[in-house]
Amino acid sequence: MADETKSARIPTVIADDLHIVYRVNGAKSGKGSATAALSRILKRGDDRGVRTVHAVRGVSFVAYRGEAIGLIGSNGSGKSTLLRAIAGLLPAERGKVYTDGQPSLLGVNAALMNDLTGERNIILGGPAMGMSREEIKSRYQEIVAFSGINEKGDFIALPMRTYSSGMAARLRFSIAAAKDHDELMIDEALATGDRKFQKRSEARIRELRKEAGTVFLVSHNNKSIRDTCDRVLWLERGELRMDGPTEEVLKEYEKFTGK
Amino acid sequence: MPGPRGAEHLEDESFPLVSETRHDGTVAVSAAVPPDEGLTAERLAAKYGLSVSGARPSLVEYVRQLWGRRHFILAFSQAKLTAQYSQAKLGQLWQVATPLLNAAVYFFIFGLLLGADRGIPSDVYVPFLVTGVFVFTFTQSSVLAGVRAISGNLGLVRALHFPRASLPVSFALQQLQQLLFSMLVLVVVVMAFGSFPALSWLLVVPALLLQFVFNTGLALIFARMGAKTPDLAQLMPFVLRTWMYASGVMFSIPAMLADKDVPTWLADVLQWNPAAVYMDLVRFAMIDGYGSSYLPPHVWAVALGWALLAGAAGFVYFWKAEERYGRG
Structure with a gap:
């Protein structure tokens, strides 16, 4: 936090006037007919059926090692987009993110x-996150046990489409949380599964936090932000509205949302 | 719920608003560390050795990253292959049944109804046709999968970090595995028509490997084009069908053109087109009655040339837009 030993603060993520723009094909006019599509094509210039959504507008901040940063804001305010941009998954329109x-x-x-099957999905999901085969092998039992999928029978050998939504969410979280990360970003992952699993996943997130350099957490649950984060960025309509210690920002945010 | 303007009074209070602090030149209020103060974001990043997130790596580094993800590429292709028929009652049997039915349909139409077997002995025609269908389908489905490799997997591209070339390569690999099932059918068909395993069958391996490199290159090219223009997915089936009919899948190009008044360059172009080259090589390797007289000159050099050209050009072309995939 701001008044900790300042000289030892090492920046891990720097966002510099970041703009993210989505382009959506064929959404300009509400009409979905073929003639509407044709007239769009015949029109000249930038107007040709591509609609742009300016999701993040000029956000700048510096995150430091050891910080846990919460991202708050109403639906569609650009939180998830900002997270993806920091992870380098969405190209920036203007500005840069350094990590x-x-x-x-x-x-x-x-x-x-x-x-x-659940088993095949673990073997697929691990390498997708960049884990090696050996890592997956050594953690396989751990993942299955953590998910608790097999508590009610041998579900890990069944296709995931046969799972209840809660079971599927638990397996997804268990695979995702199996890897250690330098800078970790969590997008409302805390709210999966039943009460028992939520407790287990919160504990795992605290563990991951200890190992990670910097943690970003997107959540609509102010309580989990308070529990986890020491700094909060408040986004509204793609702009950074406030950046500061958790309590100060949340107080204003709660006033804003009329709580 | 109040609009976003509802909290403008904030600016009168002592809370640090970033929109103000940015104009002062500091990066963010809580970041106002004396020694780093006044540094631009770029200088600050350089000071602590941070790099731009999502920047395109160098070509060598990109190859290294891709190699590092080989397990993912393989696992993804196998998963896609398995998932394809997992709802069907016959399950993975369709891996073999689909190419078999395909061959039967083409034989019925072109062999029996249209009599396209001109210039080919009738006991060679069936294996000729089946080989052609399978080998062309390998290229065809690799291109079609390539077009959708990025545009159809945006969720994946936006959620996880990996070299994006993994996707088109993985789809091409899936088609290679699919082809291996087809080859089982092909072996049975070829033997039923009197060609038995011989040393020349080993030539199938280099021929298909070269074709795989060629297909991967095409898949990479079309993956980039399809990411920018998803409409290609609608257009490509027509282009590919035209290509199939022009490549001699169900007729022999030299035999068909022999009594027609066409310029020789046209016959050369048709015979040297990559699809025809790879089909001819596999036929030459596996079918006894299909000798080297059916092959154009320098056929192996042409096969190698197409593979290297498409493979290298496709890889570089795809890599050039690496940082832009995932938008739109």
């Missing part, structure tokens, strides 16, 4: 396939 090493997003959802 120490490779920040990673906690999550492998996109790499997993519903038609495959």
Whole structure:
């Protein structure tokens, strides 16, 4: 936090006037008909059916080693987008993000396939995050045990599409949390599974935090932000509205959201 | 819920607003460390050895990263292959049944109805046709998978960090594994029509390896183009069908053109097109009645040339846009 020993603060993530713009094809006019699409093509210039969404507008901040930073803001304020940009997953329109090493997003959802068994998904998800074969092998039992999938029978040998949504979420979290990260970004991952699993996953996140240099957490749950973070960035409409110690920012945010 | 303007009074209070501090030149209020104060973001990053997130690595570094992800590439291709038929009752049997049915349809239409077997002995025609269909399908499906490799996996690209070339390479690898199932069918068909295993069959391995490199190159090229213009996924089936009909999948190019008044360069172009070259090589290797008289001159050099050209050009072309995948 701001009044800790300042000389020892080592920056790990620097965002410098960062802008992120999404481009959406064919969404300019609400009409989805073929004639509307044709008239869009015939129009000249930038207007041709590409709609842009300016999701992050000129955000700058510096994050330091050992900090746990919460990202708050209403839905669609650009939190997840900012997280992906820091991880280098979304190209910046303007501005830059500098990082120490490779920040990673906690999550492998996109790499997993519903038609495959839980076992195959662990073997697929690990390498997707950059784990080696040996690492996966040595952690396989740990992942299965952590997910608790097999508590109600041999579900790990069944395709993921047969899982309940809670079970699938637990397996996804367990795979994602199996890897250690330098800079860790968590996008509302705390809210998965039942109460028992939530406790277990919160404990694992605290563990990951200890090992990671810097942690970013996106959440709508102010309590989990208070529990985890010592600094908060508040985003609204893609702009950084406030940046400071957790309590100060949350107080203003709660006033803003009318709590 | 109040609009975002609802908290403008904040600026009167002592809370540090970043929108103010940015104009002062400091990076953020809580970051106002004396020794680093006044440094621009770039200088600060340089001082602590930070690098730009999501920047494109050098070509050598990129190859190294890709090699580091070889387990992912393999696991992903196998997973895709398995997931394909996991809902079907016959399951993985379809890996073999699909190419078999494909060959049967083409035989029915071109062999029996249209009589495209001109210039080829009838006991050679069936293995000729089946080989052609399987080998062309290998290239065709690699290109089609390549077009969607990035645009159809944006979720993956936006969630995890890996060299993006992993995806098109992985899809090409999936098609190679699919082809191996087809080769099982092919061996049965070829033997049923009187060609038996011989040393020349070993030539299939270099031929298909070269074709795999060629396919991967095409998949990389179309992956970049498809990422920018997803419409290609709609257009490519037509382009590929035209290519198939022009490449002599179901007829012999020299035999078909023999009694027609076409310039020789056209026949050369048709015969030297990569799809025709790889098909001819596999046919030459496996079918007894398909001798070297059917092959164009310098066929191995042409096969190697196409593989190197497509492979190298595709890889560099794809790498050039590495930092831009995932948008749009």
